[in-house]
Amino acid sequence: MKGRVIFFVVLIGLAFVATASLDESRQSSLETRLKRETIMVKSPKGCVFYECIARCRQRGYLSGGYCTINGCQCLG
Template sequence: MKAAVVVAIFLAFLAVVSCVELEKSTESGHVIQKRGVTITAKPPFPRCVFYECIANCRNRGYKNGGYCTINGCQCLR
């Protein structure tokens, strides 16, 4: 029974010490970093919007319109 009390006191001591160390590390560790300039690049494949693709294909004479693929708009005959 005495051993359990000693172990409990030891664990409580370790918990208090770790909390104090955690508070010290978080107080000095708050540094706000400014984000750099974001560079955006055009994706390697053409962007395709389905309703624009359908309309463009119909204007070109394809009666069934078209559909979007990774390579762009594909018109249907």
């Protein structure tokens, strides 16, 4: 009987540690999804939308990007 109680306490402890670890990994994956990157486009006319989309997709941002006053903004 005493052995079973100790076994269940250890299982509960392991479940708690696994849950905490899972929460940390979800937090870090959420932060990487929300990260945006600004690419400065050196064009005399400013940002050209199709160049911005192409450069962002080459860098791995599948949603492309959009032009702003400061340059090209990639979407994650």
